[in-house]
Amino acid sequence: MFAINFCRSKRNVIASIQNKTFFEAIKNWIELLRTKEVEEFKYFTLDESLVRSFTIQQMDMLSALDKWFPTDDNFIGAYFEKQFSEELSSENQEMWSS
Numbered sequence: 001m002f003a004i005n006f007c008r009s010k011r012n013v014i015a016s017i018q019n020k021t022f023f024e025a026i027k028n029w030i031e032l033l034r035t036k037e038v039e040e041f042k043y044f045t046l047d048e049s050l051v052r053s054f055t056i057q058q059m060d061m062l063s064a065l066d067k068w069f070p071t072d073d074n075f076i077g078a079y080f081e082k083q084f085s086e087e088l089s090s091e092n093q094e095m096w097s098s
Contacts, residue, residue: 014053023058027065034068051078 034041051074054062059079062069069075 014050015055015058017058020061023061023065026062030066030068046072046074048074048078051075052081054078056082 033044037044046069051059051072056079059069059075059082062075070079
């Protein structure tokens with residue numbers, strides 16, 4: 001939990017994290033929440049600012065570790081925005097709306 005709170009305040013640092021144990025720790029935290037708080041977990045979502053700090057490669061790594069991640073609403077939204085950032089840019093939105 002400390003690592004996640006620390007990284008929230010250091011968003012720019014998150015993109016540089018390549019250590020697989022960091023992502024395994026997040027996966028283990030999710031598994032713990034799932035087993036200990038089963039009823040409440042169905043309403044759980046990842047912190048939006050944390051998820052938006054990940055790169056697509058990091059998000060792919062999390063997805064490979066646990067199939068729950070690509071079902072999280074904040075994860076899906078952040079992944080979509082990163083995957084289609086060029087198409088979603090304001091310049092292209094103006095071009096597509098013409």
